[in-house]
Structure formats: structure tokens, C-alpha cells
Amino acid sequence: MKRFLLFLLAIATSMAMAQDKQQVTVGSKKFTESYVLGNLAKRQLEKAGFDAQHKQGIGATSIVWQALKSGDIDLYPEYTGTISEEILKSPHPLTDDEITAALKPDGIGISKELGFDDTYALVMRKDQADQLGIHSISDLKGHSDLKIELSHEFLKRKDGWEPLCAKYGLNFPDVQGIDHGIAYTALKSKAIDLTDAYSTDAQIGQFNLTVLKDNLNFFPKYRALYLYRLNMPQKAVDAINALAGKIDEPLMIKMNVDAEKTKDFDHAAAIFFKEEKSVAKKSIWGDIAKNTARHLQLVGISMLLALIIGIPLGIWAAKPGLTSQMILGFTGMVQTIPSLALLALLVPLIGIQTGTAILALFLYSLLPIVRNTAAGLQSIPASFKESAEALGLEPFARLTQIYLPMASRTILAGVKTSVIINIGTATLAALIAQGGLGDPIIAGLALNDTGTILQGAIPAAVLALVAGWVFDLLDLALIPKGLRLNNQSA
Amino acid sequence: MIQLENISKNYGDNAALLPLSLAFAEGKTTALIGPSGCGKSTLLRLLMGLIKPSSGQVVFNGAPVPDWIQTRREMGYVVQDGGLFPHLTAQRNVGLMARHLKKPESQIQSKINELCELTRFPKDGLQRFPAELSGGQKQRLSLMRALMLEPQILLLDEPLGALDPMVRVQLQADLKEIFQRLKQTVIFVTHDLAEAGFLSDEIVLMNEGAIVQKGSLKDLQEKPASEFVTKFLSAQRSLVAL
Numbered sequence: 006m007k008r009f010l011l012f013l014l015a016i017a018t019s020m021a022m023a024q025d026k027q028q029v030t031v032g033s034k035k036f037t038e039s040y041v042l043g044n045l046a047k048r049q050l051e052k053a054g055f056d057a058q059h060k061q062g063i064g065a066t067s068i069v070w071q072a073l074k075s076g077d078i079d080l081y082p083e084y085t086g087t088i089s090e091e092i093l094k095s096p097h098p099l100t101d102d103e104i105t106a107a108l109k110p111d112g113i114g115i116s117k118e119l120g121f122d123d124t125y126a127l128v129m130r131k132d133q134a135d136q137l138g139i140h141s142i143s144d145l146k147g148h149s150d151l152k153i154e155l156s157h158e159f160l161k162r163k164d165g166w167e168p169l170c171a172k173y174g175l176n177f178p179d180v181q182g183i184d185h186g187i188a189y190t191a192l193k194s195k196a197i198d199l200t201d202a203y204s205t206d207a208q209i210g211q212f213n214l215t216v217l218k219d220n221l222n223f224f225p226k227y228r229a230l231y232l233y234r235l236n237m238p239q240k241a242v243d244a245i246n247a248l249a250g251k252i253d254e255p256l257m258i259k260m261n262v263d264a265e266k267t268k269d270f271d272h273a274a275a276i277f278f279k280e281e282k283s284v285a286k287k288s289i290w291g292d293i294a295k296n297t298a299r300h301l302q303l304v305g306i307s308m309l310l311a312l313i314i315g316i317p318l319g320i321w322a323a324k325p326g327l328t329s330q331m332i333l334g335f336t337g338m339v340q341t342i343p344s345l346a347l348l349a350l351l352v353p354l355i356g357i358q359t360g361t362a363i364l365a366l367f368l369y370s371l372l373p374i375v376r377n378t379a380a381g382l383q384s385i386p387a388s389f390k391e392s393a394e395a396l397g398l399e400p401f402a403r404l405t406q407i408y409l410p411m412a413s414r415t416i417l418a419g420v421k422t423s424v425i426i427n428i429g430t431a432t433l434a435a436l437i438a439q440g441g442l443g444d445p446i447i448a449g450l451a452l453n454d455t456g457t458i459l460q461g462a463i464p465a466a467v468l469a470l471v472a473g474w475v476f477d478l479l480d481l482a483l484i485p486k487g488l489r490l491n492n493q494s495a
Numbered sequence: 496m497i498q499l500e501n502i503s504k505n506y507g508d509n510a511a512l513l514p515l516s517l518a519f520a521e522g523k524t525t526a527l528i529g530p531s532g533c534g535k536s537t538l539l540r541l542l543m544g545l546i547k548p549s550s551g552q553v554v555f556n557g558a559p560v561p562d563w564i565q566t567r568r569e570m571g572y573v574v575q576d577g578g579l580f581p582h583l584t585a586q587r588n589v590g591l592m593a594r595h596l597k598k599p600e601s602q603i604q605s606k607i608n609e610l611c612e613l614t615r616f617p618k619d620g621l622q623r624f625p626a627e628l629s630g631g632q633k634q635r636l637s638l639m640r641a642l643m644l645e646p647q648i649l650l651l652d653e654p655l656g657a658l659d660p661m662v663r664v665q666l667q668a669d670l671k672e673i674f675q676r677l678k679q680t681v682i683f684v685t686h687d688l689a690e691a692g693f694l695s696d697e698i699v700l701m702n703e704g705a706i707v708q709k710g711s712l713k714d715l716q717e718k719p720a721s722e723f724v725t726k727f728l729s730a731q732r733s734l735v736a737l
Contacts, residue, residue: 392578395543396592396640397567406591410582485582487624 026056029241032069032078032357035062035436036185037270037451038123038205041260042082044274046231046245053244060357061270062447064436065158066091067349068357072437074111077357079237080245084123084227088115090164098225109235116231116242117249121205121257124227125159127217128202130192134215141218142173149176151198154183154191159201164225166201172223186450203227205254207261208453229257252277265452289460292445297464300441303359303431304468307366308424315371315423316416319378320404333379336372344369344433352437362434362441369430370423377419381412414484421476428469432461442468496521496680497542497648502551504537511537513704514550519648524674524681526691529701530727535684538701539652542682543570556647568592571641575653577633579625579640586621589640596644610639613673631662638673649674651683655690667693688712688731700724 029050033043043059050057060078063069070092072078083092089099093107104115127142139145159165160182170176183191188200189208202209202216209216229252231245256277264273267284275282322332342350347365355361385408393407409416435443442461449457498518504511512534519525527535540546542553544563552559560566572578579588586607593603611618616635625633634654641649654670655663671694674681685691691698692712700707700715708720719725 388574388576388578389580391540391545392572392574392580394545395567395570395572395574395578397564397570398592398595399564402595406595407580411580413582487580487582487584487626490581490624490626 026054027238028058029055029237030058030060030078032063032072032081033059033061034069035064035447035451037207037261037264038203038257039082040270040451041264041273042229044271045277046080046082048274048278049244049248050241053240055241060438062435062451063357063438064345064348068352068437071352072357073113073232073234075353075356076234080231080233082229083232084229086124086164086225086227089225090162112235114233114235116233116245119229119248119252120250121252121254122226122228123203123205124224126202126204127199128209128214129199129217131213131215133198139217141220143220145175153177153199154181154188154197155201156185156188157182169223172221184450186453189453205257205261207258207265210258210262268452268454268457293460293464296440296442296444296461297468300431300468303362303366303434303441304427307363308370308427310367311370311374311423312420315374316378319375320382322375322379323382329379333376336375339368340372344430345436348433348437357437359439361437362439365433366427366431370427373419373422373426377415378412381415382408384415385411410485411488414488417476417480417483421473424472424476425469428465428472432465496556498554499541500551500554502541502548502553504541504546505549510704515706517699517706519680519682521680522678523696524694525697525699526695527682527684527699527701528686528688528691531686533701534704535701536652539650539682539684543567543572543650568644569647571646571649573637573641573651573654575656577637579633579637581625584622584624585628585636588625588636589643593643606643610642614638615669630658631666634658634666648680648682653684670694688728700727
């Protein structure tokens with residue numbers, strides 16, 4: 006006993022010692038430059054003696070902003086234009102002083118500027134632009150036959166597509182949304198003719214694209230800096246401010262190109278420190294195993310919850326009436342919320358953590374289970390219900406001994422659908438830095454690298470297939486034999 | 496032993512059963528008969544508490560029923576299609592309630608054997624699922640399940656309605672023998688006058704939610720209470736004549 010106490014004491018001491026090094030958590034958004042700047046900040050903070058973590062590839066501005074406000078992360082790279090327009094919702098670009106004052110009530114500050122400007126830009130293939138004589142955004146007038154697809158964020162932004170069209174007097178009736186990572190591939194393969202880009206994107210050079218001149222100065226300046234929590238240790242703030250003015254456009258493009266080439270964001274960040282770093286030899290199989298294990302963990306926990314809550318809800322919903330309509334209506338409505346929107350709703354409430362991903366997956370898994378449980382119970386013919394009642398079984402015994410076994414096949418089919426949906430949807434966990442097979446998919450989209458995307462997409466597809474087979478076997482093992490016979494009495 | 500006091504049943508504005516009182520004699524077999532929608536099945540469901548009366552009450556062993564779950568265990572019930580649970584074997588269907596009430600397994604087995612002989616259900620069919628049994632076997636099994644807890648009353652809702660005529664005749668004979676051997680109070684619903692006359696001591700003829708006449712088949716034939724009784728009897732007779 007005494008020895009055990011000493012052992013506990015030793016663990017506690019070592020944990021306390023580990024905590025001597027102050028922890029700082031860096032966040033980043035899901036595009037190459039943000040990943041690189043996240044890694045760069047992590048290295049800088051480690052040099053300053055901090056235990057720095059990097060939660061990378063977080064879904065959208067609103068989600069990463071909520072994560073910063075709630076303290077899930079301490080800092081992340083951002084751009085002045087985005088802060089003015091998206092976070093502070095200001096109708097005009099704000100100065101650094103105005104931004105500092107406006108962010109203070111939220112407990113957030115801005116670092117000094119890093120030294121480069123990453124503004125939005127419209128890009129086309131150079132050969133097509135030359136052929137059509139399009140060099141500036143004004144030149145787009147009269148070319149309404151161009152196929153345009155834009156990133157979802159740019160389409161919705163206050164400094165995005167619609168205000169731009171208004172300022173330049175452009176009229177393109179049919180403009181679709183596309184993922185920023187995919188847009189370059191689409192542009193290269195001539196599936197589209199024009200998309201939005203960031204002026205420091207590596208692909209501009211790689212794919213021989215032309216940046217259309219913003220001749221009316223529509224785009225605000227997007228000067229890069231870090232947003233940080235004001236309660237971050239002063240030493241960490243100093244370390245970040247030491248980066249001020251040290252990264253110009255050519256250096257940033259160089260790091261972006263390196264990241265896309267090596268698929269190693271940390272290798273790219275090392276360029277800034279003029280450090281020789283061999284490209285991390287990633288064991289693909291190790292990564293896949295790690296991501297798959299994490300994926301299964303998220304799916305497993307959320308499915309368990311969905312079963313524990315979904316089946317009773319389905320039983321409740323089997324009785325026709327207002328409650329039934331409300332339960333089915335609610336679970337159906339949840340299913341229609343896009344995953345990014347659901348995360349943006351949940352992050353302010355719970356934060357960036359495993360629980361958020363599990364709650365979202367749980368909500369998406371409910372509908373098939375609830376609906377099939379209710380439908381399975383409702384489809385039991387009245388004569389069986391009457392027989393069960395007439396025998397003198399108590400309501401609970403009727404449910405567990407008669408109704409649920411009779412509905413078991415339908416319920417199991419619902420669980421199967423639910424698991425397959427869940428496996429696909431669990432890739433969204435990566436949007437809030439919770440890992441799983443979505444991690445390589447999002448990183449691959451940012452890197453514009455199909456190989457990396459497939460490292461997540463193929464295992465996820467295989468998991469879904471295997472899950473389908475497992476459920477076919479479960480159907481044989483769990484469903485009472487009498488229900489599988491051609492049932493003439495029903 | 497069981498009686499209905501001023502009982503009625505309405506579904507919204509529609510009266511399924513007009514207020515009536517009816518007592519069933521102990522140890523006798525009573526047939527409830529009448530055209531479709533006359534209220535005979537409603538009456539049977541009221542007797543088991545499967546539906547709630549709009550007025551009046553059911554009196555069982557001299558007192559209003561306080562707890563239907565307990566009371567139903569004193570009653571055996573057979574529905575038209577047997578109502579056998581498809582996920583349970585024949586054996587499990589019959590022993591369901593006895594096992595639920597934690598009766599000793601040996602007692603359950605000997606009772607099932609005894610009932611197999613009484614109802615002439617083949618013992619090798621006990622391990623089969625309902626879907627693997629013939630229509631007649633299902634009704635015999637359903638009867639076994641109803642008799643398993645040695646109920647005070649046996650209620651049957653068109654027990655032979657879904658069977659083909661050959662099986663039906665055989666089962667009618669077997670049922671009569673069983674009723675006589677058990678000396679039990681039996682109430683059954685049928686729309687077949689010949690069946691009612693063959694199996695029952697007393698016939699209750701119903702029409703439009705009310706009792707038209709109560710008595711033996713002979714009473715109905717010789718002293719019809721109304722023109723409806725004569726019409727009903729002649730309709731059935733002309734069927735036989737065909």
C-alpha cells in the first residue's frame with residue numbers, strides 16, 4: 006500500500022514537472038499557408054521555451070474564431086482584411102489600432118504584422134486570358150460565357166463576389182461554389198475558367214495562372230499577423246512579435262511551394278529559421294493505422310450514444326401523436342444541417358474538442374435509428390399486439406419480449422444505415438482538429454495532392470464496406486430465425 | 496362468473512355497442528353471433544379489457560376488475576389467425592407466460608405435453624416456428640397457449656374463421672370434445688350458425704350493437720324474438736341448402 010502511494014506521488018510529481026513548461030496551443034485554418042504559419046509559430050514558441058501544440062486545419066473562420074475566444078487555442082494566423090470584414094463585420098477596412106480596440110472586449114489581441122499581404126485575387130489560365138485579352142477584372146465585362154466557380158467562403162463574404170460584381174459592373178448569372186483545393190485542379194483541367202485564389206498561393210506559379218489586376222482596388226489589404234488571447238504569457242507574445250516584418254511575399258510563396266512539394270508543413274516552416282530539416286519520413290501505413298483507429302473511436306462512441314438514446318426515442322416515437330411528430334421532425338431536421346454549419350453551431354457551446362465531434366456525429370446518427378425503430382414497431386400487425394396484451398404481459402415485457410424482437414430486423418437495418426453514414430461523416434472531425442481519416446483528406450485538399458486525399462478517402466470507404474458486411478453477418482446472428490422464414494401468419 | 500353491467504362502447508359519434516347487461520353462465524359455452532359489425536367482437540374485447548367501455552363495467556368473480564394484467568392471466572384468448580409470435584418457436588409461444596411468471600421448467604414441460612395430447616398438436620412440431628406450421632396446427636397451438644395457465648374462462652374470436660372447410664370440421668369436433676372435457680366457461684365469436692349450434696349451450700344473437708335474442712338454437716328457431724331472428728336463421732339455412 007505504501008509503495009503504491011509512493012508510486013502515485015511519483016506520477017503526480019512527474020506530471021507537475023511536465024507542466025512546468027507552459028503550454029501554448031496554436032490553431033490554423035485549412036489551407037496551406039495557414040498550416041505553414043501555424044507550424045512556424047509552434048517552432049518559434051518552442052524556441053522560447055514553451056510546450057507548443059498545433060491544432061491544424063480547423064474548418065472555417067467562424068469555427069477557429071470561436072475556438073480562440075473559448076480558449077481552446079491561444080493563437081492562430083489571420084489577415085487584417087478578414088478580421089475587419091468577417092470577425093468585426095465592419096463595412097470598411099479597419100486600421101490596426103481600431104482592430105486592437107475592437108477585439109479587446111473579447112480578450113483577444115493582434116501581433117505585429119508579419120510583412121506580407123495575402124489578398125484575394127481572381128485567377129485564370131494564362132493562355133486563355135491572353136487569348137481573350139483579359140488582364141484586369143474590368144476586362145471580364147462581356148465575357149459572361151466564362152465558367153466560374155468560387156470558394157464557398159468567397160461567395161458569401163462581405164468583401165467577396167457579389168460586392169465585387171457590383172463595383173465592377175459584372176453580370177455572371179451562373180456561379181457555383183467549389184472547394185478551394187479542388188478549384189485549381191478544375192482550372193487546370195479546363196473544367197472551369199476562373200476562380201478566386203490567394204495572392205501567395207503556390208499553385209499560381211505551378212499551374213501557369215494569371216492574377217487579374219484589381220484595377221479598381223476592390224480587395225482590401227490582407228496583411229498577415231497572429232490573433233492571440235490577451236491572457237497568453239507575455240514571453241509568448243514577445244516571441245510572436247519578434248516575427249514582425251520578417252516574412253515577405255517571396256518568402257511566403259517559397260514556403261507554400263515547399264509545403265506542397267514535400268507535403269510537410271513543418272519542413273516549409275523550417276525554411277524561415279534557415280534550418281536544414283530532412284523531410285519527415287512519414288510512414289503511410291502508420292498514419293493510416295493511427296487515423297483509422299481514431300476514426301473508429303469517434304464512430305464507436307457516437308454510435309453507442311446514438312443506440313442508447315435513439316432506440317428509446319424510436320420507441321417513444323412509435324406511438325402516433327404530437328410527440329412522435331416532434332421527435333421524428335427534430336431528428337430529420339438535424340440531418341439536413343450541413344456538417345460545417347452544425348460544427349459552427351456547436352463550437353461556441355462546447356469548444357474545439359473530441360466531445361464536439363462526437364456530439365455532431367451522434368446527432369447525425371440518430372435519424373435512421375429513431376425512424377427505423379418507430380417504423381418497425383408500427384408495422385407490427387394489431388392482432389399480435391392484441392395477443393400480447395391478452396396474455397397478461399406487462400407493458401415493458403410486451404416491448405422487450407414481443408415487439409422489439411419482432412421489429413429487430415428493421416431496427417438493425419436502421420443501425421446499419423446509421424453506422425455507414427457515421428463513418429462517412431466522421432471525416433468532419435478533422436475540421437475541428439480532432440483527427441481521424443478526415444485529416445489527410447483536408448490536408449490533401451489544402452496541398453492539392455490526390456495521394457494524400459486518398460490516404461483518408463480509401464480507408465474510409467473500406468471501413469464503410471466492411472461495416473456493411475459485418476451488419477449482414479449480424480443479421481444472420483441476431484435476428485430470430487422465425488422472422489427470416491417466409492412468414493405467412495403476419 | 497363474468498358479466499357486463501350496462502356496458503356500451505362508442506367510437507366518436509358511432510355506437511359500436513349500445514348499453515347492455517349480460518351474464519355468462521359458469522361451465523357453459525356461449526356463442527356470440529350476428530352479422531359483421533353487430534358488435535360481437537367489440538363485446539369480446541370489452542370482456543378482456545382490451546378496449547375501454549364508454550360506460551358501465553365488467554364484473555369478474557363478483558367484483559369490478561381492479562387490474563386487467565392480473566385478470567387476463569385468468570383468461571385464455573384465441574384470435575382468428577392464432578396471433579402466434581413469429582420470432583418464437585411453438586414451444587416458446589405456448590410457454591411464454593409460464594416462463595415469464597417463473598414457473599418451474601419441469602412443470603411447464605409436463606403441462607405442454609398434456610396440452611399436446613388434449614389439442615392433438617404433434618409433439619415434433621414444438622420446435623418449429625409458426626411460419627412452418629399449417630393453419631390447423633396454428634389454431635391448436637394458439638389454443639394450447641390460451642389453456643397453459645389453466646384459465647377460468649376461455650375466449651375465442653372466430654377461432655376457425657381462416658381455415659379451409661375440411662380442417663374446420665375436424666377442429667369443430669375436437670373443440671367440442673375439449674370444451675366438454677374441461678367443463679370450462681367458454682365464450683366464442685362466430686358468424687356461422689351451424690358452428691354456434693354445434694359447439695354452444697347458449698347463443699347470443701346480436702344486431703346493430705344490441706342483443707336481439709338469447710337462448711338455445713332451438714329457442715331461436717321455435718320462438719324467434721323478432722323478424723330479424725327469422726331472417727338471420729333463414730339466410731344461414733339457405734346457405735346450407737346450396
